[in-house]
Amino acid sequence: MKFSANWIAELAPGLTVPPHELGALITTKTAECEGTEAYAPFLDHVRLARVVDVRPVEGSKNVYAAIDAGPLGRKNVVCGAPNCRAGILTAWVMPGAELKGGRVIGKAVVSGLESEGMLAAGDEIGVNREHEGILEFSEGAPGDPLPGISPDHIIEIDNKSLTHRPDLWGHLGMAREVAAITGLALRDPVPPVEWAGEPPLRVEIENYELCPRYSALVFENVTIAPSPLWLQYRLESIGLNPISNIVDVTNLVMAELAQPTHAFDADLLKGGVIFVRLAKAGERVQALNEEEYTLDGQALVIADAGGAEAIAGVIGGRPTGIHAGTRRVVLESANFQAASIRRTSSRLKLRTDASMRFEKAQDPGNTVRALARCWELFRLVSPGIRLVGGLVDNAAPVTPPPAIRLDLDWLNRKIGRAVAREEVEKILRSLAFVVEPDGPGALAVTPPSWRATKDISIAEDLVEEIGRMIGYASIPPRAPLVPSEPPPASPEREYQYELRRMAAAQGFTEVYNYSFLSETLAERFGFPREEHIQVLNPIARDQGLLRVSLTPRIVQNIEDNARHMDSFRLFETGNEIHKRAGSEDGLPEEIPHLAAAIFAKEGDGQAGLFELKRLAEILAPGVKVSAATGVRCFEHPRRVWTLESHGETVGRVFELHPSWCEHGRGAILDLDLAALFRLRPEPVKHKPLRRFPVSEFDLSVITGVRVEVGAVGSLLLRAGDESWLGVEFVGQYMGAPLALDEKSLSFRVTVGAADHTLSAGEITAARERAIAAVQAAGYQLRM
Amino acid sequence: MSLAATLQELKDSTAARIANASTLDELEAIRVETVGRKGVLAGAGKDMAKVAKEDRAAMGQLLNAVKSAIESALEERTNAFQAAALEARLDAEWMDLTAPAPGVQPGALHPVTQVQRYLEEVFTSMGFTVLSGPEVETEFHNFDALNIPPSHPARDMQDTFWLEGGHLLRTHTSPVQVRGMKRLGAPLRMIAPGRVFRNEEVDPSHEHTFYQLEGMMVDREVSIAHMLYFMKTLLKEIFQREVAVRLRPGYFPFVEPGFELDIQCLLCGGAGCPVCKYTGWVELLPCGLVHPNVLRAGGIDPGQWNGFAFGLGLTRLAMMRYGIDDIRLLQAGDLRFLNQFR
């Protein structure tokens, strides 16, 4: 929202704070100022001048104008405007002025003639958006500054910080804040009006919840014309487009009082009744912005006997709008329910200056004030205009806001320092609160109607009013007095951190990936679309699903990084999001996973898979690898294993299918961190050191080439009794004298007893038991 | 030659041989030959019987003197050889540790992880517990419980990703406030770091996925002054120096009063520069006293308890700390970027 510093100063007379400081003051006490910028500073170099003589310039559309700039003398200016003619009072830009975009006006030679400065069109000096001709003024003397058009500053306030303040959507509200901050008195621009006469119009409100108040005036003998230039300038300076006198006044009043109004051409409204009702489903409105909107049954409309003529609080209709020939006007000033306007505006994707204001919950007490101010300005911009009858005002009975009890001791404890009762009262009154004593040590505080719609309803709201006005900088920081206890631990979070740290120590770099993936990607990985939760309003089509696996993005990480690096390791921890039936609040299950990947351009891939196995053993001690069933399309069918802990599947390790990883070998480890946390090892109970020596013997077992070390090892383990302390794989051998389809696997078995040294006989018995088991399984021993 | 002359001759010649020996083996041979059990001196001992009785004592002394002279010469020379041999071995074992260590270099934790971890430690040391909440949230927890009823304009401030089934991706970590209050009750000190989502187009300074850290303290007496103290202490820890802060009004429905907390620009010290848009202040975090409706939603009686809450932008903090100027780098998975944070 843009505020004119000049306008604020007019409403808070005596204001001397420079605009930049004003922006900073507003920031610290009221709402966030995003910046303060000079508007049309060059107007100091623009003066009224009368064209006294115009001569054509040969071979050019330009004319050579002699102008009278009063005390500044007579000048000659080359001008290309079609309306440049003797007698008009126009705007002369003096040499030395620097216009928008750094355009410096000087003495120039144009068409061989010396031009001293230039005559300006509206858009050249920020008065309006006209470029067809130079400005023409009806009042003022040559040499004077342009009447009502002087350099300004625009203070831009962040709309977000005005969300709760309906009153700050107009200059008067901001001027009230400024006056309260600086200790000045506020000047109310609304003239007192005694309304007399019968209402010339009937208003029927279907639902007072949706439309608590509808006020209107009817005017006749209206002349539609451009607004005075000062009015156009004021609108232009805050970013509103000047259109014509009547419409410009409604916009000016909206920017001043925050109350949107709408002008209908009275002769185009059918019947003498205005209906405020819900739209019929499918009802259409041709809007002022040249668009046609089809409404649902929840949109509020302003209708006449012929149907909906405006979308209430959002936009007016084109067929009944003001046009050049309008002679009679119905001026609507109404109040609508914020939620209803917000809903319609977001459903139609149509945010207007009016809807932005109404959805902040405007003050129903403001409708007639806006009419009074419009009426005053109409007389200025459309001489001869007459009011028809009296005020039209249909309103639900208003319950005045209840007083809020403010306990002063409580207030001091909330703020953290003492604030004198007098100061509290003064601050609240400066913001137009009504303050009465409420017993010793407390006040009864009634907010003004424009703060009562949404903003202020409880004592905490008053803490903010006092706090911001005394200045938060005046509150000395104080250490809280609270018992110091160690906080409850977060073991699962600590556990996950530990794992991440260990993965990094093993050479894996942590990546963060999005939680989204595309349907195409899910399909490519063979994850059924219906297992994913769908995003209803994705930011892009490739982000329409929530991930049920970290793998697709990890594969993408591999592809991306393989472009720059020959080998690398990376990992991510993040949540898989799975649909879950029957949970209490219907929320899905979020399962933390760790996915780690190794890529190498060279090699046969085995080293990478063993590294991932090592990582799994570091992160999940005791984890067991076994060949996986159910190979997925992106997995190498001979290189995919599941990982188990305590009999539960906790993860998977696999090499990417070669067709998914063309320029090298990529392998992925995927661990379920929730399961691992659940199954994490208990603290170990130590075993006493052995008092008696242990013995070892080696066995070499001849097997087929695809027999797994793990299978033979566990066969040996199972063969033993309590004296078997360990079976360790030593190595393997292939080659002569073994057959081509054979290999020899060597194991070292350690045996021992707690209470004696094993005898030679016992060791031989153990060895024979092992040999028997191996042979029973159909393997030969290599001697 | 007399025995005495023979011994003297043996002593001198042996000393010369020892001095000329070039290996330990040569020394050993000399030792065996001279002072060994079957050596020359042992033989001379046997000849003692032939020496006149009155000369025996002197001769015995001479014999011992020659023996010990040879032995000490041998020992000295042996030590010298061993020292030289050790020196040679050591010298031969020169190596170059400036060559890279075999095996992989350690990887890096993500910059946001590092900042988050650091903050969790700071908060834990200040008595805060660390909580998690779901990334997929109910409308109730993300909005209603935080005093943002349906159709509240504040819902526009947060572009929400809506999901099938009426749920949403949390737009802030604030829902964990209510979950935390329900779980732990009052008094309470908690933080909740985590991933949040906004339906926003991605550009160098905007992301639809980023990280926040929510904080909340609920106790009997909590004032703005307490919050200020706490924030100053916290920011001193974060930035490792005193930082000037200011509170200004900010609107967030779940706090009342609500504030934006600015820190004095660390770059220009408040004098004004492009980073602070020449205001001298940088907006850092929203905070405020917890709205009574939010305490109620968390099952806590606002007549008995009150508190403050704040939200820290972890992503933003990480960008400030590491001088990262493009937010998209954080989620791009590019190891050339991420490996810098080892």
Ligand SMILES: [Zn+2]
């Ligand atoms: Zn700065």
